Amino acid sequence: NGTEIDACKEQLDAAGTLYTLSMAAALITTLAQGFCFDRLGPRTSAVGASLLTAVSLALFALGLSTSSLNWLVYIAMPLADCAGSLTSMALFGFAWHAPSHQGLIS
Incomplete structure (x- = not known):
């Protein structure tokens, strides 16, 4: 509608901090996610992580x-x-159920 909303510096800083924390947490826990995927399998991992x-x-x-x-x-x-x-990682486990269509799934 043509209306621009300017965010204040504090809001931008808070959003940047939140993004940084989220990305750091995802990267730090990647190894644990892999262990979970290997231990529980793709189906259980996908359902649990989705919930x-x-x-x-x-x-x-x-x-x-x-x-x-x-x-x-x-x-x-x-x-x-x-x-x-x-x-997202668990979805790759489903690609092996249809080997001829892996590109379509992943």
Whole structure:
């Protein structure tokens, strides 16, 4: 609609910090995600990580909608990012169920 909203420096800094925390958490937990995938298999990993992602995103929404719970965003977003990474990793396990169509799945 042509309306521009300028974010203040504090908001940009907070968003940058949140992004950095989320990416760091996802990278640090990559080895643990691999162990989980190897130990539990793709199906259990995908289901568990999907549920954890859903709960994390619900907490993220709660943190954004309630000003007294804004701190929750700094826990929920990195957790959702880690769980989302495991979900993505687990999807590659399904590619081996249809070897002739691996490019379509992954």
